[in-house]
Amino acid sequence: MNPAFLYALVGVGLFTLGLYALIVHAHLLRKILAINVMASGVFLVLVALATRTQGAAPDPVPHAMVITGIVVAVSATALALALMLRVRAETGRAELAEEPLE
């Protein structure tokens, strides 16, 4: 098994781990962190799979995609954190209610 493939598998593992945490944890900060772990997993897959043939220089295009992805993830995280603070200010808890509207 070549190392690139191993990295890609780890990426998929991170993605799954993040998905699990996103579903299981109620606290919004944990949910936001979980989304970030999932994103890192996807980025790892992209970077790892850029090495198509062993020994050859890796394809730069996925790296450019990851940079774009990181920019998107940072902005999304900032918005999520700001919203989390607003949720806490409005409801007193940094969690989402089970039933949003009665």
Next chain:
Amino acid sequence: MSDIHWPVIVILLPLAGGVACFLWPRRSVLLGLLTALGVVACVAGLGGQVVEQGAQRYAVGGWGAPLGIDLYADGLSLLMLTVTAVVGLGISVYSSGYFERARYGQDRARHFWPVWLFLWTALNALFLSADIFNLYVTLELLGLAAVALVALAGGADAVSGAMRYLLVSLLGSLFYLLGVALLYHSFGSVDIAILAQRVEPSPAVWAAMGLMIVGLLLKTALFPLHFWLPSVHASAPAPVSALLSALVVKASFYILLRLWLEVFPFANAALAQLLGLLGAAAVFWGGFQALRQTRLKMLIAYSTVAQLGYLFLAFPLASITGWTGALYMLLSHAAAKTAMFMAAGNILYFGGHDRIADLDRVVQRLPLTITAFALAGISIMGLPPSGGFIAKWLLLETAIRSAQWWWGGVLILGGLLSAAWVFKVVGYAFTRSEVPHEARAVPATMEWTALLMAVLAILLGLFAPWLLALLEIGSPFGRENAG
């Protein structure tokens, strides 16, 4: 005319307008309305170009596909751009009344315009994207802008709704992006046209297809992934609810449609049947839940769940007429649902609540608004001559021709469910309520835009041949691959 770079202008103009609204908040209403008119004119310009010269491919900055970003405009993207422009103009005019004098302060209006124009930019860029990675970026931009708009209403419901929406939206995008990664690895390109030539079934492609479809279904809120939609669409300010229901959920459907037809043409029939079944379940569940609601905006939001279900009935039918039917449904739903949310916004603005049982003879006080609601209801039910009727007719015709009549049954029963809740609301609008309530004059612009959008939904039925001809420009519905 032909040397004007319309595709870029259509994206840059709302972006510039949004920045201008952000820089000069005092003038934001004027700037916003001017930008909206400008975008409509530019989409018309692009439309003229596409109709005259066929599908357009445009390399931004002259870089070209592997390194640069390509824009692509064919009949399908033009149709989506046009519906966005028309609905967008309506919503801009409506918002100029809604945010100015509503219980929202000046502050909210200031935040509305830049974010709304950014959302418009993201929509236009999405419909013009030629590669699946650019689609991911625009999908994220769209999601972030939409979340910010939902949070604009303030209060616990809206902020929690926005947070839920953000998490769902990011989750959907990540599934999609993982699919993009697998496709790029397999075929070395993210360009839709190149992928369409190179793609062949393999385990990696099946995985990519599964991931992308799940991500997009989550964003399109197809039953049973619709759980987030009703509360989000109901808690947002009225013009934002209209935007979300009419345009934002349709954007992910558009991506799904393009991928399905061009990149995954080998998807098997069982998957198509499954999507159709989920669509049918959405029609029944959404319609049934709509009937049970006591709040008007919540009711309209559940009806969106039902209407989105119809779009997926085209997958098992898999023919050009079926797809056209689904797209026609998308158009007429966009117009009708905008009108409905605007009408609900007027009622909320007028009486300060949207409890259906206490509508208290709104019909006498807001005759235009109730007319708008009823006309939009006609299109949602699918009665002639509305756009909704043409859409259902096309779908029904395909269902019978391809010997799958049961999908036709779904269409008819779904129509009956819609009729039931439309008449329920209209009935309460005529009856006197026990609870007296405050009343505030609604600006004429808000009443008239609601009515005009509803009339548009009805008139769409008459424009059918012209709009259907538009779809035949370029792939995926071009004459060359008709069959």
